Amino acid sequence: xxxxxxxxxxxxxxxxxxxxxxxxxxxxxxxxxxxxxxxxxxxxxxxxxxxxxxxxxxxxxxxxxxxxxxxxxxxxxxxxxxxxxxxxxxxxxxxxxxxxxxxxxxxxxxxxxxxxxxxxxxxxxxxxxxxxxxxxxxxxxxxxxxxxxxxxxxxxxxxxxxxxxxxxxxxxxxxxxxxxxxxxxxxxxxxxxxxxxxxxxxxxxxxxxxxxxxxxxxxxxxxxxxxxxxxxxxxxxxxxxxxxxxxxxxxxxxxxxxxxxxxxxxxxxxxxxxxxxxxxxxxxxxxxxxxxxxxxxxxxxxxxxxxxxxxxxxxxxxxxxxxxxxxxxxxxxxxxxxxxx
Numbered sequence: 001x002x003x004x005x006x007x008x009x010x011x012x013x014x015x016x017x018x019x020x021x022x023x024x025x026x027x028x029x030x031x032x033x034x035x036x037x038x039x040x041x042x043x044x045x046x047x048x049x050x051x052x053x054x055x056x057x058x059x060x061x062x063x064x065x066x067x068x069x070x071x072x073x074x075x076x077x078x079x080x081x082x083x084x085x086x087x088x089x090x091x092x093x094x095x096x097x098x099x100x101x102x103x104x105x106x107x108x109x110x111x112x113x114x115x116x117x118x119x120x121x122x123x124x125x126x127x128x129x130x131x132x133x134x135x136x137x138x139x140x141x142x143x144x145x146x147x148x149x150x151x152x153x154x155x156x157x158x159x160x161x162x163x164x165x166x167x168x169x170x171x172x173x174x175x176x177x178x179x180x181x182x183x184x185x186x187x188x189x190x191x192x193x194x195x196x197x198x199x200x201x202x203x204x205x206x207x208x209x210x211x212x213x214x215x216x217x218x219x220x221x222x223x224x225x226x227x228x229x230x231x232x233x234x235x236x237x238x239x240x241x242x243x244x245x246x247x248x249x250x251x252x253x254x255x256x257x258x259x260x261x262x263x264x265x266x267x268x269x270x271x272x273x274x275x276x277x278x279x280x281x282x283x284x285x286x287x288x289x290x291x292x293x294x295x296x297x298x299x300x301x302x303x304x305x306x307x308x309x310x311x312x313x314x315x316x317x318x319x320x321x322x323x324x325x326x327x328x329x330x331x332x333x334x335x336x337x338x339x340x341x
Contacts, residue, residue, distance in 0.1 A: 004114055009120055011116070012154070012155050013156070015152050018111040018150070019110070021040060021150040022034060023035060023036075023147070023148050024099075024103070024146070024147045026095075026144060026145040027143075045133075046135075047137055048131075048135060048136070049134065049142030050132045050133065052137065053132070054186055055092065055136075055142055056129065056130065056131040056186040056187075057087060057090060057130050057186065059127070061104070061247075062074065063115050063124040063340060064124075064328075065115055067327060071109075071339070072328070073338045074337065074338070075251065076100070077100075077335070078250070079128070080098070082184060085182075085183060086184050089180060090180075091141040092145060095147045100128065101338065104149060121155065122154060123154060125151065125153070127150050127151070128147070128149045130147045131145065131146060157286040162310075163308075164293030164294070164306070164310070164311070166203075166204055166296065167207060167208050167292055168295070168296045168297075169207075169210065169271065169298065170207035172207070175188065176212055181242035182242055192222035195207055195222065208221065209221065217269060218269045219238065219243050220238070220240075225237070225244065225246040226281070226282060227252060227280070227283050227289065228277040228279065228281075229278050233278075234264070235252075235262050235264045237253060239266045239269075240268070246284055248283045248288060249284075251336070255325070258333070260317055260318070260321065275302045277304065278314075279304060279305075280292040280295070288319055289315055289322075293307055293308035293309075325337075
């Protein structure tokens with residue numbers, strides 16, 4: 001398929017409408033068969049459940065053109081599983097992960113002309129989401145839902161190359177104990193907007209959220225998981241029941257252990273021990289790994305030995321290996337790469 005006439009190398013990380021999107025409706029206790037449509041608009045009643053009580057969940061993944069010209073996605077079955085869990089937690093009907101992967105495949109294939117070419121640094125971002133669609137005025141789950149997927153070509157998350165970030169320890173809590181921090185619900189991101197804007201106004205790139213119960217343990221940022229590297233090159237991942245189970249983080253743990261031969265430890269990480277780490281990164285779909293150079297805890301600055309000019313040694317190896325797998329330059333573990341066409 002001939003690609004669209006887009007300046008792939010200068011794409012930003014923003015929304016560009018593509019030609020097709022996938023839509024399936026839940027009514028009378030069942031999902032319909034789903035369809036592709038050219039209509040990008042959603043018409044809702046003023047009393048729709050999503051508008052009144054924020055009953056909405058979403059996912060995010062990417063489609064790539066590999067070195068040998070295939071269009072692929074990365075571990076979409078895990079996105080489907082995570083969306084199933086999000087739906088259960090918000091009393092929404094489960095859109096089965098098998099249908100999820102099929103829907104992603106259809107949406108990407110229908111917009112193959114928008115998948116950036118290999119080597120451009122750009123990708124096709126894929127956004128599945130679901131929301132309560134029928135009128136709801138009492139506080140209760142909706143009865144009808146819509147599941148949709150749209151796609152949009154995006155450039156690198158960090159334009160002009162990856163530079164280490166400066167982050168601050170936030171005075172806000174991201175999630176409550178036994179709350180919804182472990183699912184990908186829109187309400188989690190809405191509550192983080194004020195906190196991230198406050199951080200930006202203070203000159204920081206991101207927040208470090210601590211556990212709300214004791215405020216002594218590292219959790220995550222508003223949209224990414226933390227990853228630390230010790231001075232003897234052990235990879236340490238914060239563990240908590242209230243952080244989102246990042247697919248990128250889980251994949252990096254396998255890469256560290258099985259591809260780079262590094263020791264990996266997933267455990268609670270105290271804020272007080274952060275000063276002893278050699279490297280720090282934020283991992284997620286958008287940027288894969290964003291290096292952190294400095295963490296500011298109110299009046300105290302923690303400067304990572306990896307510095308403010310480039311990725312740390314181990315972080316760079318993790319980034320290069322995982323992106324190499326995604327782009328087809330390095331052989332992937334079985335089941336990680338889902339071929340679209």
